[in-house]
Every structure is written in structure tokens, then in C-alpha cells.
Amino acid sequence: MATLHTVNKSPFANQSLLSCLAHAKDGDTVLMIEDGVYGAASGTGLADAMVAMASRVALVALQPDLNARGIAAARLLDGIKTTDYAGFVELAASHDRTQAWL
Amino acid sequence: MEDDVKKFLYVNRKAPYGTIYALESLEVVLIGAAFDQDVSLAFLDDGVFQLTKSQDTKEIGVKNFSPTFRALGDYEVTKLYVEKESLDERGLTLDDLQEIMWEDEDDDYEEKPSIRIVSRAEMADVMADQDVILSF
Numbered sequence: 001m002a003t004l005h006t007v008n009k010s011p012f013a014n015q016s017l018l019s020c021l022a023h024a025k026d027g028d029t030v031l032m033i034e035d036g037v038y039g040a041a042s043g044t045g046l047a048d049a050m051v052a053m054a055s056r057v058a059l060v061a062l063q064p065d066l067n068a069r070g071i072a073a074a075r076l077l078d079g080i081k082t083t084d085y086a087g088f089v090e091l092a093a094s095h096d097r098t099q100a101w102l
Numbered sequence: 103m104e105d106d107v108k109k110f111l112y113v114n115r116k117a118p119y120g121t122i123y124a125l126e127s128l129e130v131v132l133i134g135a136a137f138d139q140d141v142s143l144a145f146l147d148d149g150v151f152q153l154t155k156s157q158d159t160k161e162i163g164v165k166n167f168s169p170t171f172r173a174l175g176d177y178e179v180t181k182l183y184v185e186k187e188s189l190d191e192r193g194l195t196l197d198d199l200q201e202i203m204w205e206d207e208d209d210d211y212e213e214k215p216s217i218r219i220v221s222r223a224e225m226a227d228v229m230a231d232q233d234v235i236l237s238f
Contacts, residue, residue, distance in 0.1 A: 001230065003229065003230060003235075015147060016115070019115065019146065022222055022226075023222065023225060023226040023229060024226070025226055025230050097233065097234065097235055098235070099229065099237060100235075100237040101115075102115070102116075102123070102237050102238065
């Protein structure tokens with residue numbers, strides 16, 4: 001009974017990603033899309049919190065949004081997976097519900 | 103409850119007047135109430151500001167929709183989950199929120215409070231228990 005959480009805003013602009021991580025259950029997936037992908041980068045003030053979460057939820061970033069923002073694979077945090085649009089659809093289909101953290 | 107009844111949760115995370123999200127959420131809740139589903143509302147982060155007392159929008163030119171929350175009971179929307187940590191972070195307590203009641207027709211029409219204060223962990227459980235989550 002897992003949830004797919006989507007986050008589409010930069011974690012440096014508002015609290016949506018932090019609130020999402022605080023409510024996600026073990027085994028859930030957090031998918032960062034649009035400006036949300038800035039949360040997937042290493043070397044940020046959020047990096048430690050993100051790495052700590054990676055052990056209990058799947059952290060995924062949408063590759064086209066990473067590409068658009070010039071976030072290279074080498075800059076991603078350890079434990080972040082990436083996916084494409086088809087993978088996004090598969091994630092939505094394979095979880096019991098989707099929750100958008102607007 | 104019938105088998106085709108689904109659990110719907112409307113998640114409110116925005117303050118009431120800076121954006122249109124809060125008003126739109128309430129509109130959708132009222133529309134959705136016509137479909138006899140099992141509806142709950144969640145208020146967390148800045149969403150808790152939607153429920154505060156004494157809102158007066160006369161001088162900002164927008165509708166004060168806060169009294170509408172008190173009508174939700176008439177639409178059988180009787181579960182308003184409010185996150186305690188979000189209240190605490192904003193210096194609010196239950197006393198700062200409107201009193202929102204519903205009449206329990208199965209209990210001699212006794213008036214019961216709709217607002218349920220829950221911890222962040224309990225809110226996560228509420229979310230994980232839904233069929234459909236609509237975010238605003």
C-alpha cells in the first residue's frame with residue numbers, strides 16, 4: 001500500500017519537499033519533477049536530510065527536468081534514481097495512490 | 103458503507119488569501135460532497151491558517167470563505183484533520199481555530215466537533231489510508 005509522492009517546487013523556495021519527506025511512509029516513492037529536481041543535487045543544505053531518507057523511501061528525479069536545468073548525473077546525491085516520462089507513468093501505475101505536494 | 107464508496111482526502115497546505123488554492127479546494131470539496139464518498143480534509147503547513155477565527159477580508163476585496171467550513175457538516179463532511187506540529191510552528195492552538203461542529207443523526211443529533219488534532223505521524227497514517235488524494 002505504497003504512495004507515490006510528487007514534488008514540483010524547489011526545496012529552497014518552499015517547504016513542500018521537507019513536508020513530503022516528513023509524511024512519507026517506509027516503502028513510498030518520492031519523485032522530484034520540474035523545479036523539485038533541485039532537491040536531488042549534492043552539496044546543498046538539504047543533502048544530509050535527503051541521504052538519510054534514501055534508506056527508507058525511494059528518491060527519484062525526472063531526467064528531462066534534470067537535463068533542462070543542467071544538473072549532471074555526477075552532481076546527484078548518492079541513492080537518487082532517475083527516470084523518464086514513461087517511468088513516471090509506471091510509477092503512478094505501480095503505487096496505490098499518488099499525492100502531489102504542490 | 104457500499105463497496106463503491108472511496109476514501110477521498112483533500113490536502114490543504116496553503117494560507118487562505120495569498121493564492122486561490124484554498125478557496126478552490128473548498129469549492130471542490132462542496133462539489134465532491136454530492137457524490138456520497140467518504141471525505142476527509144487535511145490541514146497542514148500553512149493550510150492550518152485557513153481555519154483561524156476572526157478573518158475579515160472586507161478591505162482586501164476578496165470573499166471571506168472561512169464561515170463556509172462551518173457548513174461542511176451539513177454535507178456530511180465531518181472529518182477535518184489538523185496537524186499539531188503545523189499549529190505549534192505557527193504559534194497557534196485549537197483555541198485559535200473556528201469551532202466547527204456537525205450533528206450526529208445516529209446519536210440523537212448530538213453536536214460533535216469536526217476538527218481532529220493529529221500528530222505529524224498520525225497525519226501520515228491518515229494519508230496512507232486513502233484511495234484518492236487531492237492536493238491544494
